[in-house]
Amino acid sequence: MRRATALIAIPAATLIAACQTPDDFTPPEPPYAVLACRGDMPTGPQTIAGADLSKFIGRTRLPPDVRVAGGRSALSPEHPGQVDLYLDLCLPGAATMNDLLPAATDLAHALKSDELGATTATLSITCVCEHLPGRTAVHDNNFQQHLWNGTATPESEYLNWETEAP
Incomplete structure (x- = not known):
């Protein structure tokens, strides 16, 4: 019986030790897009x-x-023959949703x-700026x-966006 208890106790102790955070824990590097916004990686059409x-993007x-x-881009599962587009943008300084909306528009x-x-079926644009605490996207x-032709006021066009901010 002691041998069986010992055989169970050793793996359990190993598992508990493995789940503890070491004192010298180094957080993971920021995602690639954040590194690009810091200037550590290239940006532009070649990153798409x-x-x-x-x-x-090259002609815009x-x-x-x-x-x-x-x-x-990905084939749209909900709209056959169309694509869903996803863009990550670097915005200057202390950018917020108020800065992302005009750029996205x-x-x-x-x-x-x-x-x-x-x-294009859907368009998703995310600010991947390092200073933002969470995901800021439209x-x-x-x-x-949606027309997206500038005939409506900017404020009216902003209502076309679903927003996601911390």
Whole structure:
């Protein structure tokens, strides 16, 4: 019986020790996109997965203080023949949702007038700025149904976005 107890106690003690945090714990590196915003990694069209999205970003004029940290496209599971687009942006200084909305809206305007916009189902844009405590993002889950042509006031167009902020 003692032998069986010892055989159970050894793995249990090992498991408990493995679950404890060491004193010299080093937090993991920030995600790639955050490293790009810090200037530690490249930014721009070359950081985008997907040729069509990369070409779109390459021909789109962004404000001088906004950079693309990364992006990707995926076939839309809900809209056959269309794509869902995801972009990570670096914004300057202490950017907040108030800074992300105009940048995202400018990108939506450019996308709507681009050939890629004709096949875009959803557009998600995230600020991956290092100073933000959590995820700050906007999503247009009905991109085809919104005009995105600047005829409405900016405030009206901002209502097209679903926001996600800490």
